[in-house]
Amino acid sequence: MRSSRTRRHSKHAGLASKSRRDQRGAVAITVAVLLTILLGFGALAIDVGYLFVVRNELQNAADAAALAGAPCIYPRAQCGNTKSTAPDWATAQAQTVQSVSLNKSSNMTLVGYTTDVTYGYWDVTGSVKGLQTTKPASPAVGEPGVQVIVTRSGTKNGGGVPSFLAKVLGFQSVPESAVAVAVISDPGSVGTGALFPVAMTKCMYDQYWDSTNGKPKVATSTTPPGPGQPNQVVGQPYTFYVTSSYHAGPCEASQWTTFDTTANDVPTVRNLIASGNPDPAAVGSPGGVCSTPDNTCTYIQPGTKTTLYSSVNACSAAGTKACEYVLVPIVQDLTTSSYERILAFACVHIDGASGGSAKYIQMEMSNNPDKCQASGAGGIGTNYGAYSPARLVE
Template sequence: MFSKILLSAKISDCRGAVAVKTAILMVLLLGIVAMAVDIGYMMVVRNQLQNAADAAALAGCNRLYNRDPSVTMAEPNWAQAEAHALSTLQLNQADNKALLTGDVTTGWWDYAQNKDNELCYGTVCSGTVPYPQFNSISLPANYNTYNYAPAVMVEIEKTAGMNSGAITTFFAGIFGIKDYDSKANAVAIAAGESIRPGVLAPFVLSIEDLPTYLDDYNFEEKQTVKIGSAYKSNQAENYDIAGQWTSFNTEINNVNELRDLLNSGNSMVVNPDNTTYVYPGVSTTLYYDNSGNHEALHQEYAGKDIILPIVDGDLKDEKKEWLPIKGYIGFHLDCAGKACNSLGFNNDKVVGGYFTTGPILFSGGISGPAFGFYGPTDRCRIAQ
């Protein structure tokens, strides 16, 4: 009888210990659930903020320049870009609530150096101030030695007093954590790395013939480009620049294959340091053909803005060869072939003028060159 009483007491003690342990484990389990649910939701909201920041920055970037071919080397429209970025931001939601505001900053982004999210205005980037504020927006004094591109930076915060307040927790409030802050930022720059299919015209210019810096370009002066074989510097006409036809990623064997590219452009995405096939020696009807039977440069592109690859190589030597692409430049084509010749005979030349919106990213982060392009819808990209 006494043994039964002792056994009963021990069982009661065990039940009490199990109850205490169960309570402790329940608290721990609840804490883990709280962390899993709240941290998971925090990541969801953070992604929503990031998507909104990316969208706003890209939208603003695409308003830095008006797509007007008559505007040559225009200054970026900073105010228009900022306004459009903010209005795009306000089309988005996070935490099931509309986003109302964010910090939108415009300026010049050094994408080769990546100086701690700095946008630079009229001064050398020091790398010591995360978000410098200056009174005027202009290229930094040292822009010839860095790769600067016009940019839009967007920062969105969801905190007390910002965008409907901080994010309310589901379970973490039990532990005294009632809400938490979240933020995201994005920088979009007008300097594309890749050129999408169908954008590039099928002839190239040489890096050797082009100025390195923006200051050295005369955007008002017409340029005469000699394209094709038999380039001679002592010809009666003064040809400033040598060019050659290109078939991009394919070796071609006849003029008809090249003629097809006047309509289609590059068939694949083109990146810096890709090689392109240079093809000299083609029919003069490729420049001007008023019969309507064939595609020709003048009929396809006269009066239009086109984008040309820039290659590293000598284009005056009439070689069929693969050359690396080092950048791109905008060219407004006025005329080609017979349309450019007052004597009325067809020849292999093109007349037009450069335009550029700023530097294009070069493979390997080469500093300084100002080759740029103006107009294609893929020209803006997220830099950070």
């Protein structure tokens, strides 16, 4: 009887021991599974977070490189291509590639690749996607730009981004890249201080501006372009006198403008000669008198204000050169004591000015990228020689 009880006890003990072994095995499997899951979450937190850091580094590098390369589409001293003809794609591409190397990712200096920099025309209205080799047809507005891809993959920039915990799961590295597109456009708006307080008519500007090729018309003979105008230099942009609308026709005149104020006095205009427009301005339509003035309108001053011409001469190319190159608003008409719609922003070179009985400013059209860049500019405008700073569109 006792032997029977002993056998039963031994059997129960064996079953209990097996059960405990099974439980320990199940726990081990569960722990292994949970550790794998936790490792996965750790990899997700650490490696994905690191990828975001690297992605931002690459995007910053791409943005900076595109913004550095786009200005070189036009001849500029800083680009070393002042003798080139726009668009100078080769210099813009080279500058973009070089600028990539001014940035780092994971404390490693990045390398730019010519094959990763493309150029062409970008439709700033968004109706045509991607860079185009030629300007897209209207209503699209194609502006010249560069696109750069900064990548860490394959043999470029050390290959993919190395992982940490994700290596356990078989992910040794992850390819990553960033894209940026920067363009140079004609300004549709400008910031404070960008404009000189002289309004010119579109009629006058069109006489001396080659709108087809976006550059000043050049003299083909030494003959003055009109009565009372100066002799010319063959092959150079036309020089011409602009005077008050009280002393010349609409295609030979300009008028003092005070932007968003109607203050009619010499000190106000003189201050604007020195400091420019006090508030941002923008182009608008239709041309003519503004029925409801806003930032697309500029106030046309009455009178000639003869003493102001000496102030202009003092800062012109003949003086301190502070106002040698300026941007001016282009309007349809010079209706004094009214607000006129701004149609465009133009760049002019002021040679000098004369008051007294002469009352004129001598100037010429300009499209010098080093001198005609509008501060605080944006939007889309008409090409009258002024430029917006390079801006990112992607």
